[in-house]
Amino acid sequence: MKILVIEDQERLGRFLQQGLSECSYTVTWVRNCADASDALAESSYDAIVLDLGLPDGDGLDLLRRWRASGFKEPVLILSARDGVQDRVKGLDLGADDYLPKPFSLEELLARVRSLVRRQSTVKQVVFEHAGIRLDLLSHTVQMNGKPVDLTSREYALLEVFMQNQGRILPRTLISEKIWSSHYDVDTNLLDVYMSRLRAKLEVPGKQLFKTVRGVGYQFI
Known part of the structure; x- marks a missing residue:
């Protein structure tokens, strides 16, 4: 299973990369919107972990463009914006799940497993x-x-x-x-x-x- 992590904080990005890799996921970690777009143009992913506060743009704008272009891969938003309205906005724009920071790695892994499992059961045939x-x-x-x-x-x-x-x-x-x-x-x-x-x-x-x-x- 291939996971794309979009997170600009180096410490957290490495933590996510290591934690997901230890669970046998193939992880690509990028730090901004531009690199995320390049990664998606070059390969497909089973799930995406998306931070919102990125140095070259807002993750929500990135998500909006993905969904408008027909991009269907499951997206888990990972953000310090933990208000109810923030979560509602992210889900309304097309996120499949929303996990506020700080978080436990165990919960993130459980949510990623859920997204991948759900995606496999609704796969178009x-x-x-x-x-x-x-x-x-x-x-x-x-x-x-x-x-x-x-x-x-x-x-x-x-x-x-x-x-x-x-x-x-x-x-x-x-x-x-x-x-x-x-x-x-x-x-x-x-x-x-x-x-x-x-x-x-x-x-x-x-x-x-x-x-x-x-x-x-x-x-x-």
């Missing part, structure tokens, strides 16, 4: 876009109601795009999802699979996969 229907349970793909025969790699690649429709996905992120490791994206293997997927799903005059030069691909 059917994705539809542009006439394509992908069913995770039956492991099938249809295009305008007709079955499409995909290899396991092609299916995994399409799944990544269907789950991130509209987002520009870096080549490194796509490769990590498909090959379960940091793949050498300088090779043309990803491009080969993209070409195969396009051949099976795109029709003349209808582009589905946009190449973003120097970055990666976008499912439009």
Whole structure:
């Protein structure tokens, strides 16, 4: 499980990183809004621990932008703002939980487990876009109601795009999802699979996969 911690205080950030890592979470710790945005553009996370008082902006504004763009990952706000109205505002803007400072590590870990567990139980199993229907349970793909025969790699690649429709996905992120490791994206293997997927799903005059030069691909 991957956790993104956004906390500008060095002592607390290291404390959270160590505590979560000791519970077998893979933790990325950043200290400001800009680095948080970069981290989310490069990888996906199972949960996010978000401080509000950041040096380059307010965590609530960051959360508002995430939700407006369709970002659905669970967010736990961790903040010294412990008034009732502060908690209500954070939850109304899309936070899944709110833990005021000071806090116990045991409670934070319990809340993170709850968020991850809740997220896994409501995971979407059917994705539809542009006439394509992908069913995770039956492991099938249809295009305008007709079955499409995909290899396991092609299916995994399409799944990544269907789950991130509209987002520009870096080549490194796509490769990590498909090959379960940091793949050498300088090779043309990803491009080969993209070409195969396009051949099976795109029709003349209808582009589905946009190449973003120097970055990666976008499912439009």
